Amino acid sequence: MDDLPERYSYNPTLRWNADLESYFSNAYGPHHFSRISNALTRPSCYSCIRVNTLKSTPDAAIEKLRTVLKEKGADISKCEVGGMDYVLFVKGSDPQAIDYSCAADGKPPKEVLVSRKCAEAVLRGAQVYVPGVLGCTARVEKGDIVAVSVAVQQPGADGGWVVGITEGTVPQGSETDPYHLERSGLYIGKGRATLSRAGIFCVMEGLAVDMSVRVFNLPSLLEIFLQNLPSIIVAHALGPQKGERILDLCAAPGGKTTAIALLMKDEGEIVAADRSHNKVQGIYKLAAEMGLRCITPYKLDALKSVCIINDSDDFSNHSCTKDNHGGNIQGSDLLTSELENLESVTFERLNAEKDFKKSGRKWNGPGRNQSVGGTVEKSKGFAPKSFDQVLLDAPCSALGLRRRLFAGEHATYQRRMLDQAVQLVRPGGVLVYSTCTINPGENEAVVRYHPRIGGPGLVGRFEFPDGYTEPGEEELVQRFDPSSSLDTIGFFIAKFSVGSNEADLQNSAS
Numbered sequence: 429m430d431d432l433p434e435r436y437s438y439n440p441t442l443r444w445n446a447d448l449e450s451y452f453s454n455a456y457g458p459h460h461f462s463r464i465s466n467a468l469t470r471p472s473c474y475s476c477i478r479v480n481t482l483k484s485t486p487d488a489a490i491e492k493l494r495t496v497l498k499e500k501g502a503d504i505s506k507c508e509v510g511g512m513d514y515v516l517f518v519k520g521s522d523p524q525a526i527d528y529s530c531a532a533d534g535k536p537p538k539e540v541l542v543s544r545k546c547a548e549a550v551l552r553g554a555q556v557y558v559p560g561v562l563g564c565t566a567r568v569e570k571g572d573i574v575a576v577s578v579a580v581q582q583p584g585a586d587g588g589w590v591v592g593i594t595e596g597t598v599p600q601g602s603e604t605d606p607y608h609l610e611r612s613g614l615y616i617g618k619g620r621a622t623l624s625r626a627g628i629f630c631v632m633e634g635l636a637v638d639m640s641v642r643v644f645n646l647p648s649l650l651e652i653f654l655q656n657l658p659s660i661i662v663a664h665a666l667g668p669q670k671g672e673r674i675l676d677l678c679a680a681p682g683g684k685t686t687a688i689a690l691l692m693k694d695e696g697e698i699v700a701a702d703r704s705h706n707k708v709q710g711i712y713k714l715a716a717e718m719g720l721r722c723i724t725p726y727k728l729d730a731l732k733s734v735c736i737i738n739d740s741d742d743f744s745n746h747s748c749t750k751d752n753h754g755g756n757i758q759g760s761d762l763l764t765s766e767l768e769n770l771e772s773v774t775f776e777r778l779n780a781e782k783d784f785k786k787s788g789r790k791w792n793g794p795g796r797n798q799s800v801g802g803t804v805e806k807s808k809g810f811a812p813k814s815f816d817q818v819l820l821d822a823p824c825s826a827l828g829l830r831r832r833l834f835a836g837e838h839a840t841y842q843r844r845m846l847d848q849a850v851q852l853v854r855p856g857g858v859l860v861y862s863t864c865t866i867n868p869g870e871n872e873a874v875v876r877y878h879p880r881i882g883g884p885g886l887v888g889r890f891e892f893p894d895g896y897t898e899p900g901e902e903e904l905v906q907r908f909d910p911s912s913s914l915d916t917i918g919f920f921i922a923k924f925s926v927g928s929n930e931a932d933l934q935n936s937a938s
C-alpha cells in the first residue's frame with residue numbers, strides 16, 4: 429500500500445497516435461514537443477472571461493464575478509494589452525492532491541472508471557454521466573463517495589488503440605483489475621454516486637457521479653461567457669469597424685462571431701455561417717441572449733460558399749437565392765469531431781452529450797446547441813468579393829485544446845475552404861484564417877500553399893509537398909504555444925490583406 433498516494437494522483441502522459449507523435453516531434457523538436465504534450469494534459473492556470481461591453485463595464489463585471497464566485501479573495505485581473513481591458517482573467521488553482529481516504533483502513537477506495545472522453549469533460553468541469561461509466565466497484569450504493577479514474581486507450585496488438593474494458597467491469601482495487609497499472613496516476617477527482625452500481629448499469633442516461641472535488645479546482649463559471657484568449661485575439665486581428673459587412677464562415681457556436689460584433693458595437697452586418705443546422709440555431713440563441721442584432725446566421729457549407737450566379741438569382745444583399753423553406757431541416761448533423769472544437773466552458777457539457785450519442789442513448793440534459801425544433805435560414809452562398817472581411821476559423825484536428833488525454837485525430841480539408849474564403853473578400857479587404865491546433869500541416873502549410881501567402885510560425889517542411897516554409901516568414905503569423913508562459917490553448921492566426929485581384933494576397937502579421 430506504500431504506493432497508494434502515487435497511484436491516486438493525476439500525473440498523465442498524453443497518448444499520441446505514433447505517426448502524429450513522430451511528425452510533431454520532428455516539427456517542434458523532441459523537447460519542445462514533450463513540453464507541449466505535457467501542457468495539453470492540464471488546463472490553463474486561469475479562466476478567461478469576455479465582458480459584454482454593450483451591457484456592462486469591466487469593473488461592474490468584476491464586482492459581479494466576485495459575488496458569483498462567492499470567494500472574497502478570488503484573483504481577478506484585467507488584460508493589460510491595449511484595448512483589451514474587457515477581457516478578465518480569473519486565476520485557477522494548481523492541481524490539488526486529493527484525499528481519497530484510502531489509507532485509513534488500508535482498503536482501496538470505491539471506484540468508478542470512466543471513458544477518456546468523459547474524463548476530459550470532467551476535467552473541464554462536467555459531471556460524470558451514466559454513458560461515460562465503464563466500471564464500478566461492487567456494492568457501491570447511492571450516496572457513496574467514489575474515486576473517479578480514467579481508462580485511456582492503450583496500444584493494441586494490431587497497431588491500433590483499444591480500451592479493453594467492457595462496460596460493467598467490477599474493479600477490486602487490486603493489481604488484477606483491468607488497466608490497474610495503466611490507471612495509476614489517472615485519478616481525476618472524487619464525488620458522490622447518485623445511483624447504486626446496479627442502477628448505473630441499468631439505466632440509459634442521467635447523472636452517475638456528482639463530482640465534489642476535481643483535480644483542477646477551476647472556479648465554477650458555467651453561467652458566464654468564457655472564451656480562450658486566442659479566440660478573442662482573432663476578433664482583434666480582423667480589426668472590424670462599425671458598419672462593415674463581415675462573413676464568419678465556420679461560426680458555430682458563435683464565440684468569435686459575438687466577439688467581432690462587440691468590437692463593431694453591434695453596428696454593421698455579420699453573416700455567421702455554419703453547416704450544422706443545430707449549431708446555427710445555437711448562434712441565433714447566443715446572439716439573442718447577448719442582445720446582438722447585427723448577426724445573421726445561415727446554414728451553409730463553407731466548401732460551397734461562393735455562389736455560382738444564375739440569372740434567376742436574387743442578388744440583393746449579395747446573397748444568392750436563399751432557400752427559405754419553412755424549416756423542417758430536422759435531425760442532428762452534429763459531428764463528433766466538430767464537437768471537439770467547442771471552446772467555451774459554457775458548452776463543455778456537450779462532451780458528455782457526445783458519449784450519450786455514441787452509446788445510442790438519449791441525452792437528457794440541456795445544451796445550447798441542442799435542436800429546439802426551430803428553423804434556420806439556408807444560404808446557397810455569396811457573391812465573390814462581397815465582404816469587407818472574412819474569418820475562416822476552420823474545423824481542425826483541435827490538437828491545441830487542453831485537458832486532453834489522447835490525440836489521434838486529424839483533419840485536412842481547410843485548403844479548399846481557404847480557396848472559397850479568399851474569393852469572398854473585396855479588394856482591399858481582410859481575410860483571417862485560424863485554427864485551434866498545434867499541427868503545422870493545418871496551419872503554416874495551409875496558408876503557405878497559396879503562392880502569395882507567406883505564413884509560418886514554424887520553419888520547415890510540413891505534410892504537403894509545397895508546405896515548406898522559409899526562415900523569416902514565421903513573424904507573419906501568430907502561433908499560441910500551450911507550453912509557453914501565456915498558458916493558452918494551442919492556436920494559430922494568419923491575417924491577409926487582399927489586394928486588387930485575387931492573386932494579390934499579402935500576409936500581414938496580425
Ligand SMILES: C[S@@+](CC[C@H](N)C(=O)[O-])C[C@H]1O[C@@H](n2cnc3c(N)ncnc32)[C@H](O)[C@@H]1O
Pocket residue numbers: 659677678679680681682683684685701702703704707728729730731766769770771821822823824
Ligand atoms: C472551430 S469550430 C468554429 C468555432 C467558432 N468560430 C467559434 O469561435 O465559436 C468549427 C466549426 O466549423 C463547422 N464546420 C465544419 N465543416 C464545415 C463546413 N464544411 N462548412 C461550414 N461549417 C463547417 C463546424 O460545425 C464547427 O462549428
